Amino acid sequence: MSGVAPGTPPATTAAGTRRMVGSVLAVLLIVLASACGTSRDDGDPAARRGEVVSVTALSTMTDAETAAYLGERQLETPVRNGVETYRIVYRTVGPLGEETTASGLMVLPRTETERLRVVSYAHGTVVRKDEAPSADGETDRARAIMFAAVGNAAVAPDYLGLGEGPGRHPYAHAPTEASASLDLLRAARDAAADRGRTLESDVYIVGFSQGGQAATALGRELHDNPGTGFRVAALSAISGPYAIREAQTPAALDGGVSPRSAVVYLAYWLTAMNPIYGLYDHPTEAFRQPYADRVESLFDGYHDVLSVGTGLPATPAELLTDRFLAWARQPTGPALRAVTESDGTCEWTTDAPVRLYVSTADRSVAAANTDHCLRSLRGPRVERVDLSPMDHGATGRAGLVQTLAWFDQLVPVG
Missing domain, CATH: 3.40.50.1820 (Alpha/Beta hydrolase fold, catalytic domain)
Structure with missing residues (x-):
């Protein structure tokens, strides 16, 4: 029978203390590592x-x-x-x-x-x-x-x-x-x-x-x-x-690409790149009327290619403003950045x-x-x-x- 009275805690040895401290530290490290991992995933x-x-x-x-x-x-x-x-x-x-x-x-x-x-x-x-x-x-x-x-x-x-x-x-x-x-x-x-x-x-x-x-x-x-x-x-x-800069756009403007295909390509690309690169503040800067009023809605992901084609003109010259026709041939600023990052x-x-x-x-x-x-x-x-x-x-x-x-x-x- 042990000589320790009931309710009396056993004596703590040095080895027992080291084991207890080590266990506590291990738990803390696991908790901290988990917290750091969650923070990294949430922020990145x-x-x-x-x-x-x-x-x-x-x-x-x-x-x-x-x-x-x-x-x-x-x-x-x-x-x-x-x-x-x-x-x-x-x-x-x-x-x-x-x-x-x-x-x-x-x-x-x-x-x-x-x-x-x-x-x-x-x-x-x-x-x-x-x-x-x-x-x-x-x-x-x-x-x-x-x-x-x-x-x-x-x-x-x-x-x-x-x-x-x-x-x-x-x-x-x-x-x-x-x-x-x-x-x-x-x-x-x-x-x-x-x-x-x-x-x-x-x-x-x-x-x-x-x-x-x-x-x-x-x-x-x-x-x-x-x-x-x-x-x-x-x-x-x-x-x-x-x-895009050296081959596709020049062909779209000069007839190497069929005009109808060129119109869809240019309109799709410009409306897609604008939210990323800020090519224009309002569609009328890039597109002639009446197309400026509807071109962005045509490429909202819910119109089929027939609707897109009938909603656009027959040639790039009818679609784009003079400024954007010139910019397409000689891109600068955000337009240059847009083509450079995808070429x-x-x-x-x-x-x-x-x-x-x-x-x-x-x-x-x-x-x-x-x-x-x-x-x-x-x-x-x-x-x-x-x-x-x-x-x-x-x-x-x-x-x-x-x-x-x-x-x-x-x-x-x-």
């Missing part, structure tokens, strides 16, 4: 980039259903498996570095393979939010499914302001095309892991039209920031506006294989864009692929089918 949008907000299952198709789906959309490409499609809403950053959300499509192959090669597909110009790949944009959803139907995982960013993304779309703004694309890769990696799949770190990047610019922007982002956890495995860019997506060096697809008959995106990119993008495996004379939409269809085969030649899936 970059710390939460790629965080999944929600994942919504969209469809599941067998291999036969997948083949029929692609065939209905004139995509006669190989089908080795069925697919599952998902919409991911995730955290990213806006044009000014502010926290925002964006949405994108993830397509997983219905196979037993746990580790998956990933293809990032960047879509072309759309004006309505619900035309994005994860919404009702069946054309671009089918193109992502095409890559998953041969065993890849495929992701397709909607870009900011499209799909489920809030606000207006910053059209052809390369910095946010890159950040939204990268952050979808991060979100998809986590979403796929929750479904028992692992996305490889080597990314096969492809994009058409606006997506050509977005694809090269993502490639440069991964090259310039090796700590992202992703690397460029191969890059295919099809008919992209890589040189340059080809100004990097890579050992990865790169193909730039182009048709000299394209009247929507000038072939001079590709010439400019070829002079800027340095690497032993960078090549130009000339498509036969065809219109802009046809370059997308032809280039994507060729890219699918090329990616499979580089490293066959499975």
